[in-house]
Amino acid sequence: MTRTAGTARSRTGSGVGRTAAAAVALATAVGLAAPGAAAAQEGRGNPLEGVWRTEGYGLLIAVSGGQVTTYDVTAHSCLPGWVTGTQASEPGPDGTTRYTVGNLAMTLTPKGRNRAVEREESGVGTKSLTRLDALPPLCARPAPNDxxxxxxxxxxxxxxxxxxxxxxxxxxxxxxxxxxxxxxxxxxxxxxxxxxxxxxxxxxxxxxxxxxxxxxxxxxxxxGQRPDSTVQTPELTARALQASAAQLTGPEQQFAGGRLGVGRLPDGLGYLRVSSFDGYTDGDFRSQVDELDRALDAVLAGPDRPTGLVVDVRLNGGGSDALGLHIAARLTDRPYVAYRKVARNDPADPTKFTRPEPVTVRPSAGGHFTGPVAVLTSSISTSAAETFTQAMTGRSPRVLRVGENTQGVFSDIMIKSLSPEFMAVLPNEKYLTRNGSTFDGPGIPPNVRTPVFTPDELAALRDSALSTARRMLTEDAQGNQSSQGDHGDQGNAENDQEQQRQEQQ
Known part of the structure; x- marks a missing residue:
């Protein structure tokens, strides 16, 4: 998910209610922009030099002398944002220029003299930019901090x-x-x-x-957190991992420092645990993708291909949307729309949003798995874990969802400077379904509801969600009944009902 130019995605590992902490840790890691950062002045050589306003997001992006600096703006304030990036490459043939912010990266592409597009390497979607003549006067004077x-x-x-x-x-x-x-x-x-x-x-x-x-x-x-959420603790995590491991036919193979786990289940099923969509390596985004591919190859490639696959995101607190789409791209042989993104775009009207931008799952260049898939979810499944789950709902053959509702937050996170002492974290986007609604609030419901991380389940090292997914995938793979198709239709009906309920709200 996007994490530069003033937005961020949550990092996993700290559970529900900790996505804000992850965003703030990210801001600290890449360096807070110093108050009084120099304003950009339009140059003659680089068409990107100057000041740009994003469509939505309440951001200005100033480009000057090989650096980008963000400003957080409202109708009555302007403060330097938390991002300062450095040019990392010469402009490409179309003027696209790459900037780095710590291990993160963003590109700016001119679209004529007064328009540009910003894209973030670990995210999906783009931001449209419009050139301003100069920084607004509010940005040129110190902001009051009383x-x-x-x-x-x-x-x-x-x-x-x-x-x-x-x-x-x-x-x-x-x-x-x-x-x-x-x-x-x-x-x-x-x-x-x-x-x-x-x-x-x-x-x-x-x-x-x-x-x-x-x-x-x-x-x-x-x-913040949804009031009925399960709180992830080290004890819960340890017991949950033991319970799922008990159903594997051998030891789990771990990748990304334990954030990814691969195993085999009875009846030829594969198991992929994704406990984060971030932090796979200490390197750049490309290295994160490479590590994810190592795990995917371990479960999908080779002569021992699975008859079905369980993807477990029940302990996943978020990360990069793009990594979730990368998994989806290995599980299809045809392109499809995962979701459409919009951002709130009128400070005075909360009903107005940017034009919906389709985000497409495109089959990866390597091998694909097109057999039956089940996704395990919980209320701990947050942010990128939810956009991954939403992306999988468009897959054909249909994906079975087992467990409980996800957390119900999908937007990229914006980090807004309030003063030298305070920062606020908030969302401003919606991830639209085919019907134009969202799962924000209640989260994505399962097709088949089971207990997840209850005291009784953990005490007995029982994993009803995984057991149910195994049974249903095995039945489908053996052709004894069209359980996946039936439950996929049931899931569509449930999704439509949920969407209608939210639209009425």
Whole structure:
């Protein structure tokens, strides 16, 4: 998923409610942009030199002297963002220029003099850019950082970008009217933090969060989550891994420092555990893909090809959408639309979004597996784990989903600077289904619901979801009954009902 130019994807391993922490850790890792970063001045040699406004996202991107700098803007504020990138290559034939931000990368491509497109290497989709004559005056002077100014900036970032107030039944204006009178010039940072946390909690959104910046390092102080979520702990993770391993016919083969696991199940089935869509290596995105391919080759390639495949994302807290699409590309021999992305695009109107951008699964150049597939999900399955699950719903033959609803957050995460001390984390996108609805909020439902990580299951080292998927895939592979097709139709009906319910909201 996208993680540069002001947006980020969650990193896995820390469970539900920790996606904000992952985004903040990322901001610290690549380096916070220094306040007062130099504004870009339009140059004569590079057509990208100058200042660009993104369509949606509340961002300006300034290009000057081989560097890009972002600015977070609202109707009444402008602060240097957390991204400063360095040009990493000479422009290509079409002017495409690559910039690096730590181990991350982004490209900018001019489309004539006044238009450009930004793409992030580990993400999917693009951002459309329009040239400005110069940085707005707000960006050219220091922003006030008194408590009331920081409160207004926080409220306005959500007011202009957050897409889900209506769906969650939150009157954001009423929240401001209640909280703003409590802020005075004497309000301490600790008190301001408490106010922000009180405002975010009712959203129940795992892609919202708050961080404090101390000595150049950002630390999460709040991360949202859906109220009925399972909280991932080291103890739960250890027991869950033991329970699934008990059904394998041999030891699990691990990749990516244990984030990926490959094994064999009875009746010729393959097992792929994906506990993260990030952090596979310490290198760039290409090295992440290579490590993922190693795991995929271990389960799919060679003479011992599986009769069916179980992909387990129940312990997956997110990462890169592109890595999820890479798995999908190994599991199909025909292209199809995974989803369509839109971003909120009018600060004054929460119903207006950018034009839907199709994101397509394209068969990989190597071998493909087109047999029956089951995906195991839980409420811990968050962010990129959910966009992967959504991408798999368009696959043919249909994919069986077993377990429980995913967490219900799909958007890339935006990290917004509030002051030298505070950063906010929030979403601004929707990942649309074929019917134009989303699974934001309740998450993607399973076709077959089973217990997942319950105390009884963990105590007995029992894994009902994996047992159910094994049984159904075996029946389908043996041709005893068309269980996958039947349940795929059932899943479509359930999806349609869920989409209609959300549309009515």
């Amino acid at each position: 408590p009331l100014a920081v409160f207004d900036r926080f409220w306005e970032d959500f007011e202009e970008n957050y897409p889900f107030f209506a769906a969650k039944g939150i009157d954001w204006h009423a929240v401001r009217d209640e909280k703003r009178p409590t802020i005075t010039p004497a309000t301490t940072a600790d008190r301001l933090q408490d106010v922000f946390t009180d405002m975010l909690g009712p959203l129940g959104d795992a892609h919202t969060g708050l961080a404090r910046v101390v000595d150049g390092h950002a630390k999460e102080v709040f991360g």
